Amino acid sequence: MNNYIAQLNESQKEAVLHKDGPMIIIAGAGSGKTRVLTYRIAHLMQQGVDSFNILALTFTNKAAREMKKRIAEIVGQSEAKNLWMGTFHSVFARILRSESEKLGFPSNFTIYDTQDSVRLLSSIIQEMSLDKDKYKPKQVLGRISQYKNSLITVKAYYTNPELLEADRMSGRPKMGEIYKNYVDRCFKAGAMDFDDLLLRTNELLTRFPDVLGKYQDRFKYILVDEYQDTNHSQYLIVRALADRFENICVVGDDSQSIYAFRGANIQNILNFQRDYKEVSIFKLEQNYRSSQTIVNAANSVIENNQSKLDKTIWTQNDKGDMIKIMRTLSEGDEGRFVASAIFEDQMRHQLSNDQFAVLYRTNAQSRAIEDALRKKNIDYKIFGGLSFYQRKEIKDTLAYLRLILNPNDEEALKRVINYPARGIGDTTMNKLTVAANELNKSIFEVIENIDVVNLQLNTGTKNKLRDFVLLIKSFQAEAQTLNAFEIAELVLKKTKLVRDIEKDGTPEAISKVENVQELLNGIKDFIEVQKEKEEDDSLAVFLIDVALATDLDNDKDDKPRVSLMTIHLAKGLEFPHVFIVGMEENLFPSAMSMNTRSEVEEERRLFYVALTRAEKQVYLSYAQSRYRWGKLVDCEPSRFLEEIDEQFVQQIAPKQPQFKQNSFIDSDIFGETPPETVRFKKPIGVKRKEAPKPIKKASPVQGNFKRMHQVKMDIPEGPFATKLKVGNFVIHGKFGKGEVLAIEGNENDQKAEIKFENGEIKKLLLQFAKLKIVN
Numbered sequence: 001m002n003n004y005i006a007q008l009n010e011s012q013k014e015a016v017l018h019k020d021g022p023m024i025i026i027a028g029a030g031s032g033k034t035r036v037l038t039y040r041i042a043h044l045m046q047q048g049v050d051s052f053n054i055l056a057l058t059f060t061n062k063a064a065r066e067m068k069k070r071i072a073e074i075v076g077q078s079e080a081k082n083l084w085m086g087t088f089h090s091v092f093a094r095i096l097r098s099e100s101e102k103l104g105f106p107s108n109f110t111i112y113d114t115q116d117s118v119r120l121l122s123s124i125i126q127e128m129s130l131d132k133d134k135y136k137p138k139q140v141l142g143r144i145s146q147y148k149n150s151l152i153t154v155k156a157y158y159t160n161p162e163l164l165e166a167d168r169m170s171g172r173p174k175m176g177e178i179y180k181n182y183v184d185r186c187f188k189a190g191a192m193d194f195d196d197l198l199l200r201t202n203e204l205l206t207r208f209p210d211v212l213g214k215y216q217d218r219f220k221y222i223l224v225d226e227y228q229d230t231n232h233s234q235y236l237i238v239r240a241l242a243d244r245f246e247n248i249c250v251v252g253d254d255s256q257s258i259y260a261f262r263g264a265n266i267q268n269i270l271n272f273q274r275d276y277k278e279v280s281i282f283k284l285e286q287n288y289r290s291s292q293t294i295v296n297a298a299n300s301v302i303e304n305n306q307s308k309l310d311k312t313i314w315t316q317n318d319k320g321d322m323i324k325i326m327r328t329l330s331e332g333d334e335g336r337f338v339a340s341a342i343f344e345d346q347m348r349h350q351l352s353n354d355q356f357a358v359l360y361r362t363n364a365q366s367r368a369i370e371d372a373l374r375k376k377n378i379d380y381k382i383f384g385g386l387s388f389y390q391r392k393e394i395k396d397t398l399a400y401l402r403l404i405l406n407p408n409d410e411e412a413l414k415r416v417i418n419y420p421a422r423g424i425g426d427t428t429m430n431k432l433t434v435a436a437n438e439l440n441k442s443i444f445e446v447i448e449n450i451d452v453v454n455l456q457l458n459t460g461t462k463n464k465l466r467d468f469v470l471l472i473k474s475f476q477a478e479a480q481t482l483n484a485f486e487i488a489e490l491v492l493k494k495t496k497l498v499r500d501i502e503k504d505g506t507p508e509a510i511s512k513v514e515n516v517q518e519l520l521n522g523i524k525d526f527i528e529v530q531k532e533k534e535e536d537d538s539l540a541v542f543l544i545d546v547a548l549a550t551d552l553d554n555d556k557d558d559k560p561r562v563s564l565m566t567i568h569l570a571k572g573l574e575f576p577h578v579f580i581v582g583m584e585e586n587l588f589p590s591a592m593s594m595n596t597r598s599e600v601e602e603e604r605r606l607f608y609v610a611l612t613r614a615e616k617q618v619y620l621s622y623a624q625s626r627y628r629w630g631k632l633v634d635c636e637p638s639r640f641l642e643e644i645d646e647q648f649v650q651q652i653a654p655k656q657p658q659f660k661q662n663s664f665i666d667s668d669i670f671g672e673t674p675p676e677t678v679r680f681k682k683p684i685g686v687k688r689k690e691a692p693k694p695i696k697k698a699s700p701v702q703g704n705f706k707r708m709h710q711v712k713m714d715i716p717e718g719p720f721a722t723k724l725k726v727g728n729f730v731i732h733g734k735f736g737k738g739e740v741l742a743i744e745g746n747e748n749d750q751k752a753e754i755k756f757e758n759g760e761i762k763k764l765l766l767q768f769a770k771l772k773i774v775n
């Protein structure tokens with residue numbers, strides 16, 4: 001044990017030592033919120049609280065692991081063992097595993113990841129013969145996710161005229177039916193999607209008071225990190241669980257709330273003081289992470305937000321280097337700039353790759369950065385791409401494992417019933433799906449009864465189906481005695497899956513086989529770790545972990561690498577040197593989020609998060625032109641660049657003023673002393689409208705629904721007007737709101753056929769129509 005209290009300042013100490021009762025710590029970035037939470041847990045344990053009675057909810061699995069490690073260092077490994085720590089999803093997935101039968105789900109329920117959900121929705125939309133352009137599976141899933149996170153069940157949906165109207169207006173009158181089918185199909189398949197993990201937990205705690213009582217008793221102390229990004233569903237779970245003892249400690253920063261688009265509700269912070277009578281409020285103001293320059297620059301940016309709580313951060317750290325702003329010609333140049341700057345910094349200061357992070361607004365931006373880093377042989381790791389577990393060969397293998405535990409898992413079955421090929425084609429699958437829907441059985445159950453269900457299949461097909469069921473059943477029998485690793489090995493051998501991959505003979509095939517091998521290693525690792533921790537090492541637990549794993553969790557590789565990720569993913573993390581790329585209007589702030597003040601404020605908070613990840617140095621870059629939507633567009637520097645107080649920034653320029661595209665000279669990006677120290681200037685002649693205030697204040701619960709069909713006025717013209725697509729909703733000055741049914745003609749005489757709210761259909765010449773897109 002070490003003297004951890006000595007590692008805290010006075011305000012932090014107060015929060016850590018505070019007695020029982022509800023408490024909230026609201027503080028700016030890098031002020032030690034996460035440290036306080038961690039030490040508070042250690043302290044509680046030292047005061048005799050049983051680790052079994054503590055629940056800590058973090059934003060990532062990785063954060064939970066790090067916290068647990070730190071606590072173990074203070075109180076000892078065996079003491080820390082029983083702590084419940086993890087993300088909302090992982091903690092409640094585990095609870096549901098022991099309670100799901102009460103809700104009619106098998107205990108080995110499957111967790112559908114986004115890919116599974118999208119596939120299921122695709123088939124439902126197809127079975128309902130709906131237009132896939134109107135009902136885009138991903139968008140439909142997003143909408144369902146919003147319902148679920150606001151606790152709107154299918155029944156509640158149908159009794160909510162506002163929602164019905166909103167979906168009707170947005171041209172998706174069948175949303176309710178899709179939602180119902182989706183929920184039914186998941187239920188029949190014994191599957192929960194990500195949002196169900198929260199929704200069903202809420203259901204469990206509401207419908208079964210004894211279960212609620214059990215967990216209320218168990219979790220005498222509840223602590224939540226990044227509270228500003230909890231959604232309504234999460235909020236209710238925490239509230240219910242904390243209701244008995246009210247020993248709830250939440251930490252957050254309203255200035256870092258960046259998930260409103262996914263239903264997070266900044267109100268939860270404000271409500272906290274309303275929900276609990278005697279709340280102790282703590283503020284931390286000293287930042288330990290960043291240089292003075294970075295802290296002050298971040299403060300100057302967030303100043304521009306109207307809606308924020310009153311708090312500041314300051315630091316005793318060194319003044320540090322100025323924030324450097326770099327203008328580049330194109331995204332290619334931007335990539336080269338980043339790679340060269342990293343290279344130079346490394347040469348000058350002997351820094352390793354892992355001291356650097358490149359942050360961007362959208363995943364697509366990584367490509368140019370990756371290309372440039374590869375050219376310079378700088379190792380990097382990209383977070384947020386296709387995670388290991390989402391690769392096809394891995395998903396195929398996992399699908400077999402999922403079926404062993406839960407043969408009703410429809411998505412897993414569809415994935416592998418004919419892979420490797422066994423002659424079970426689409427026609428057969430369609431017949432099976434229809435029969436399953438009619439009989440209200442799973443596809444697997446239909447196949448099990450293939451002799452009694454009259455499906456008009458020939459004997460050959462029936463035999464193939466029977467063989468498949470037998471194969472899965474034989475695995476199930478073996479699973480009684482084999483562990484997760486052995487069963488996975490057996491599956492690979494019997495299904496000849498690896499052989500099927502190898503058949504291809506390409507280099508990709510080799511890497512796919514390696515991936516499958518890596519999966520086996522992963523399972524082996526998992527078993528060992530669980531054994532060591534004396535925790536459940538069953539296949540079921542492995543599959544829960546896998547379903548909820550993100551590639552942020554997967555940092556086994558010990559080679560130091562530059563981290564590449566979106567700003568959203570970087571929340572809570574820190575790096576000595578941070579590049580924030582793509583500082584351009586319509587990219588950051590995003591074109592999708594510039595229509596209301598609250599949207600721009602969320603983008604600004606995102607920028608605040610980005611800046612405050614850095615310890616020593618921030619580089620900001622923007623390109624003068626960039627390929628977007630397949631077209632080269634001129635870019636305007638981001639408004640956020642101007643918002644940084646000028647005393648903290650320095651524009652750096654390439655040494656060769658006239659360098660051409662693709663002729664970038666690596667070692668000469670900027671000299672020892674930057675060529676000039678100038679205030680970033682907005683290009684002359686560019687005018688920008690400040691986003692107006694939202695028209696209507698959204699209610700906390702249904703904020704997002706309102707937002708979806710809320711009229712957004714004053715959208716700047718430009719890429720919007722030319723990007724008009726069929727299915728878009730638009731506002732016309734005279735005719736009001738309408739939906740684009742068709743677009744014809746090109747360039748100057750392009751016309752759109754629009755159906756307006758009053759039922760009239762009009763054909764308008766786009767050049768003059770002054771339409772504003774609203775979705």
Ligand SMILES: Nc1ncnc2c1ncn2[C@@H]1O[C@H](COP(=O)(O)OP(=O)(O)OP(=O)(O)O)[C@@H](O)[C@H]1O
Nearest residue numbers: 007008009028029030031032033034035288289572
């Ligand atoms: N009293 C302290 N003395 C020294 N270092 C500290 C102290 N408090 C926090 N730190 C360090 O400062 C950094 C930021 O702390 P931490 O991550 O806990 O802040 P945070 O408020 O959670 O930040 P964020 O808002 O980004 O989540 C960490 O490296 C942490 O170890």
Ligand SMILES: [Mg+2]
Nearest residue numbers: 033034035572
């Ligand atoms: Mg933190």
